Amino acid sequence: MSSHLATLPASDLNTVAVAGLAGGVPGLIADLRSDHAGETGAVAIYLGILAVSRDPQVRHFAREHLTTERAHLAQLGALLPPGQRSALLPLWRVAGWFTGFLPALIGARAVYATIEAVETFVDHHYEEQIRKLPAHGPGGALRNCLMAWRWLVGSGSALAVKAARRV
Numbered sequence: 001m002s003s004h005l006a007t008l009p010a011s012d013l014n015t016v017a018v019a020g021l022a023g024g025v026p027g028l029i030a031d032l033r034s035d036h037a038g039e040t041g042a043v044a045i046y047l048g049i050l051a052v053s054r055d056p057q058v059r060h061f062a063r064e065h066l067t068t069e070r071a072h073l074a075q076l077g078a079l080l081p082p083g084q085r086s087a088l089l090p091l092w093r094v095a096g097w098f099t100g101f102l103p104a105l106i107g108a109r110a111v112y113a114t115i116e117a118v119e120t121f122v123d124h125h126y127e128e129q130i131r132k133l134p135a136h137g138p139g140g141a142l143r144n145c146l147m148a149w150r151w152l153v154g155s156g157s158a159l160a161v162k163a164a165r166r167v
């Protein structure tokens, strides 16, 4: 992570900073809405895994990632007022839960393959957004957040993100 990109710490990112940025970054609110929906789904994925898996390694993996995804969700929640969040959050929760639950029924390899696929998707999703953001000021801070998250587990599918940008 190159620290020169941002002049503001991530803790100074809030709904006011985002509102100020939104005018200059096309699609920013839609992007954040899809991010928030994705992190909501990510939390649900790990809850779905933990609901069924009895494999100690898988459970340890899921518990650690659940903590990370809950932190991401809280950070995005601080950027996006409830009125701007996806109206389909209950659907993303259910979809995410089954995305974790079903492979966990099969076993550890299915769980890890699923998470890998989700991570690859999220990586591309955040990469597209990072390119749009300015390097300095609140945009730089947001950019740094997204760059960090890019490397961590999120959730979503192309369809879910498309829909969440709109609904």
Ligand SMILES: [Fe+2]
Pocket: 039, 042, 068, 069, 072, 149, 152, 153, 154, 155
């Ligand atoms: Fe995440």
